[in-house]
Amino acid sequence: MNKIRTRFAPSPTGRMHVGNLRTALYEYLIAKHEGGTFVLRIEDTDQQREVEGAVDIIYRTLKDTGLIHDEGPDKEANYGPYVQSERQEKGIYIEYAKQLIESGDAYYCFCSKERLDTLRSHVGNVEEADSEKDFKEITKYDKHCMKLSKEEVNKYLNEGIPYTIRQNNPTEGSTTFKDEVFGEISVDNSELDDMILIKSDGFPTYNFANVVDDHLMKITHVVRGNEYLSSTPKYTRLYEAFGWEEPVYVHCPLITNEEHKKLSKRSGHSSYEDLIEQGFVSEAIINFIALLGWSPSNNQEIMSLDELIELFDYKNINKAPAVFDMVKLRWMNGEYIKKMDEQRYIEMAMPQIKEIITKDIDLKKIAMLVKTRIETFIDIKEMIDFFEEMPQYDISIFTHKKMKTNSENSLEVLEDLLPKFVELQDYNESNIEKVIKDYIGEKGIKNGQGLWPIRTAVSGKQNTPGGAYEIMTIIGKEESVNRIKRSIKMLKNSI
């Protein structure tokens, strides 16, 4: 059996869409599972849409996610160039297109945009239409230019009239292809439009370049989104016209938003970069999208890239579209943060912490306090603001039913303990704990009755990461004492 070769063929139009990332992931996994080759090819055939710097984003994303390609523009091997505009310059596509013209499987088309417009027929009635969907244009080229004689074609060519080259599809019979996920699919040839192979600017269309390059680069498995399922029969015709062997097709189910619509740029989490900016971890993103439309036979959910390579089998990719569930991604990200080794965690958490805290206190300790409490790094900020500055708060939070606390007994605890903290020479966590524990023991009260008032007094919040000891240690003696004094004052005023 031939060695598997898959390819990731993005067009450099901006950030990496998660749908594309998942396709890249599956392509990588399919290749690596079998020890095959993963190729990167840049499809920059649309000069209009090309965005500067987008190629760098592609490189960076693949590197950051660990989807390392074996061949590509930066890793030339035997099948280069790996950039379609460079291949176009070499005349590769036009050469193959002409071959098709020779065999009668393609033809020159000189139709103007205006003529093409008149071909569009409207379906539905504007007045009756509920939405634009109900009023759609349908187009199918009428093979007008196929009737041109060879002389006419040459004449137009010599005159420099702009032209495209179109595929000549049969109008009768049907075309069948096999997809590994969706099975056999047949379409009537009458449905097949004579799609454009070479655009009037000389560039190939995506569809044509794809077929030519995949063949030339010996790609064995074509993995792509389900949105290409409908155009695949036209690919089949192309392979047939060339007499080339068709690759194995693996069409992946769509990824949708909560509204079950194809994930769009507007969704806010549609690109890898968006997700990173929102505090997600690369590994978690990869893990999560791997599970969108696929699951391993052992039912494992948390998987490293290596485990994915081991477990991945495209035979059990799903057909149904999958909703991108932000809530589950958040959970998974939290799992990765909890498991993360300390050094890397601190490194990633620190920028967030420094945005909130300017004081010279133990930031690392704060970081460790929130490690099991966050799902994304962005979550840190709102949790730790009280370390920087005591928030405005209402004394009603001293009252807690389960802790059996209220303003009166909280005041008592604070007044009893304040002098002890003031006296405390070595103000560290274990000493603070000892003071409080001793006091609780002497008074014969529950832990909660002693600790709730203190934690509340030094934080001004009902919920905090960490308990009284940790917070007091971090903010230090002076600040602790000041905050307790302030709370005592508030309590006195209200009683």
Added chain:
RNA sequence: GGCUCGUUGGUCAAGGGGUCAAGACGCUGCCCUCUCACGGCAGAAUCACGGGUUCGAUUCCCGUACGAGCUGCCA
């Protein structure tokens, strides 16, 4: 509109002619606990509908409904 595809809890999903229809997220409750979180335990919640085939259909077939994708000199 046409073509193509899809439909197991709210979401991701396993399964597949006879099951109490896995698991995970989320949700609810309990335990742990100085709060929140972590961790542990428990619970509610699913085979779109209608016909077949069959002793038996969530599973196979056909329709219907609903949803989605495509219908570009975009990819």
